[in-house]
Amino acid sequence: MIGYNLLISFLGIYSVLGASYSPTLDISNTNQLVNAATSALKNLLTYYSGSDGSFDQADTPWHESGMIWGMFMDYAQYTGDAQFSGLVTSALVNSSFKTAQYVQNIENQSNAKSRLIEVLQRLPRR
Secondary structure, eight states, X not given: OHHHHHHHHHHHHHHHHHHHTOOOOOTTOHHHHHHHHHHHXXXXXXGEETTXXXXXXXXXOHHHHHHHHHHHHHHHHHHOOXXXXXXXXXXXXXXHTOHXXXXXXXXXXXXXXXXXXXXXXXXOOO
């Protein structure tokens, strides 16, 4: 019970402090928007493991990582800032050669669809 009360007190204090220090964003200010996007993308990179060149599959399925890399490409296109382009290119090229990952996962809808079509074609026709 003491732990619960302590947690509630901490959350109450944190929410008051968080509200008083919340950042503001002027959506008509291009520099603020670019800075916010840059900060968000840098934070997103904390989930990326450069050692194996991918996001952790437990946290980020492969199809979501494609959307994430797309956001980095959009960022470069809209801002003209290419600071992430080398990393994105390296990660996409690196993961494109890991063929074993594509066939092992049941999540791969393309693979599942082709197998289903094979099975359906073998069924007797009426």
